[in-house]
Amino acid sequence: MAPRTKKVDDMDLDPSPSTSSRAQIVASSSASEPVDKRRLVEILPERVGSVASTDFPNHYPGELHEWDLERFRSNLKVAITRLSSGQCEFDLVGVDASVANAIRRVLMSEVPTVAIEHVYVWNNTSIIQDEVLSHRLGLVPLKIDPDRITMRNPGDDADDQNTVVFNLKQKCERNPKAAKGETDPEKLYIGSNVYSSALVWDPKGDQEEDLADCPPRPVHDDILLAKLRPGQELELELHCEKGIGKDHAKFSPVATATYRLLPHIQILKPIPPHLCEKFRKCFPEGVIGIRGGEGEQEVYVKDARRDTVSREVLRYPEFEGHVKLGRVRDHFLFDLETSGIIAPEKLLPTAIKVLREKIAILKSGLDHMERAKGLTGAGDE
């Protein structure tokens, strides 16, 4: 990739738009290939420089940075790098920090899920207080498709469209077959540990058929909820509702959603061979590689993506002027971990859907305001 130093107007558009393969993106980002100086956030010894993005109209005389969907589409690169059943890591290149942050914020607090909201305690003779047990139950992730359940608004009655009911009933008894002198509670008592597997779905109304293909159940069966001893009993009815993370963190579909900016290491002047090893040790393992024979060793950037930007190298006067640290302002390395309710590869599309709905609501709100103020058409008050 040639360094981009031309004006934005006659910048070469990437001939193959977002179809650049993951391998290409990973390779060029690992090697810290030169990028346009304007895209770099400088990490200097005493401060961080060039933080704000400058691609606005009228910022650079003679350059137009107006919004252009086609130019955006050709510069945009989205590449998933790693995927498992619990985690998704992907690169998002070419968007502004405000949009990447909006996606992250929406993922954590505005993507709706279903969780236990009301707990009706018929019987709780355990040592765990009602409210403590209810709090723990609320945090149990439930594998219920949020799109099948509607939000329950204040004043609505609970019906089969907006509520899912679980029952939790467990009693602890002494195990007659336990050995004498046994101390392990698992062997001494039957049903002493209440796990999330004890949550039993109670289909109401049409739910039996509607939710037949994805019956509601906890994501994990082995979450320890309470401990009982013989004679203690739990009988609870749990009502689950749809909500968002903003209301209570139990509704957040992500264990955590983070992103970091791609680190960028520029070696300005070659490092003398006797200092190569010291230079390499300033960075985490695998970031810097050394090649060449005895006495002719040179240092190169092997994988900048593994760098944690500890700025250790800036501490040594012998490396002053040899290396320039930075981060690429519009290259985001997202790492999303799901709590199990929504598949990790579906997290981003769901967040974008929620964001677009917010924009649609804003547009309707604007319509309403215009009508109310009589601003449509003539535009005079």
Next chain:
Amino acid sequence: MSSSLPPPATDENLHLVDAAATQINDKVELLPGYEPDLSAATFCFKAEDHTIGNSLRYMIMKDPRVEFCGYSIPHPSEAKIHLRIQMYNGASALEALRDALDHLDSLLSTIDQAYDENLQAGDFERFEEPVLDKEDLARRADEGRKRRAEEEKSKA
């Protein structure tokens, strides 16, 4: 858009619009002190925060007709943002706001498309989440218990 969106509220169908949508009636307010031709205005969005505020501000700034755009949150305890837009040459701030909302929507749909294409292509590393080996843990717990029992015996 998704079908769960309430219908746009008009004065006639207000009684049909459900509780969630009364938000729409209350969503945007034009703060007093706007220019008569709306070339400069401050909009107040209720129940919004930096999520929309910052990204909308970015998109409005990308409009060359905009002289000034900034947003603020008057008080962190209240979910409101004030968005100030000032235009060159008497252009309409309302129009710039609408255009920016449209552009933001197309930006998001472009990201969605690109992500979807990439997901379908399937060119990424798939890995298994490490699973707790319960038998191994139980075995170690048993060994530890035996060892401790022996230590007790030897001390006694």
